[in-house]
Amino acid sequence: MIRKKVLTTSLIMIFMLSLIPISHAADVNIVILVSDNEADSTLADSVANIINAYAVIKVPWGIYNPNYSAEVLKYAPDKVIIIGGPTAVPIDYEKDLEEMDIPFERWYGENRYETNLVVVQKLKEEFPEEFSQIETVYIVHGRDVLSMLMQKWYETLPDTAKYKSIWVFTGEGYENLSLQILDEVLEASQRRPWVEVIVTSRWIQLEHKKVPKPLFNINTDEIANFLREKGYEVTVGNYTRGTYFTIKYAGPVGQVVLETLKLVDNKTQVAENFLDGLDIPKAKKRLNTAKEQITKAWKLYSLGNYQEAYLLAVAANRNADFVISMSAKEWNKIAQMSLNYALNREVLRLEARINALKILGINTESVEEVLAEIKLAIKSKNYSKALKLIKEAKEELREMFINEKRHPPQVPPDHREERGRHAENPRP
16 A cells, blocks of 8 residues: 555656646757758757757767767757758768667648748747847748858857847748747847848949848848837848847858858768669759859859859758758668668667767677677678677677766866857846
């Protein structure tokens, strides 16, 4: 009878704790997993700053690599938030987290705009306190990589105040969705946040003295009218003290365009390597187009034509994404059809986990011995034995990791030095 009473009390306590918002939980170790897609990763950085996440781990868009799952283990997280859909962050990462008993949830929509909405709604629901403290909203076209990089570059400058900020992505056909996202933030904020539309403009001659034409169209009039209805004073151009909204026009800066070209060039090479060995005519055609575009972009950049170089890089980036997505689907089919391929993939998973646990200071010699047996079994095509040993090795690694989580490691300071910092000179 007494035992039953204690059990009932414990269940009540567990239930009560589950009702406490996670934002009120002390020292919750959260890691964010996101693709290196420019929109999702920019949003993830913003979320990490708002909720004070321990780390943001960015994986190559559309590509599974067990080393990134192993990177998550090094933080022994209480929870992982995956930002982006399974095309961007493959489902294999979920399998890795499940096998190591790490709680996770995925925040995503059908595209970057819907993902944006889901992320904001999840923040509001699960981290109400932190969400209400957002100080700045950056509105940008969802494909305007340069504007995102420009703002990040600006925030690295000396004496630039740091704010708790969130990004709102907009674009043709998504204007109402972006206003819905903005409304969610404004309603929850304890203070009216500063709202800034960032627009990458085309080069214009100064004597024209006209408002520059953006590279990516944003309906700024609709945003301005929406904010006026919310009681905002609206200005266009440079910051004006006493107002909470402005539109910032920024021409393509050579250094930032260079970073864009490097990112897209790297992604194009990744797409080429990923496609190697596969026969997908559509993907090959898109890859050739991407390579031509990035080559021309580099040439234009060298001639000082940053604007056209940037536009070509954006086009190449989309083509490279297509190639990676098609290739990933094909490799997954091969994995399902070839047991040998699938088993060797499991070996890579085990090796990555072993290396991560060794970094945590865990003795993994026993599992390494089993791993050697697994490799021999695969080589001799004794697949049933390999499968049995793989299951045993995974379970042992999981137990080792769970024991380690009882004594979590110190988080490297470089991942948190900018987390949770408020501006010294807040906007009006």
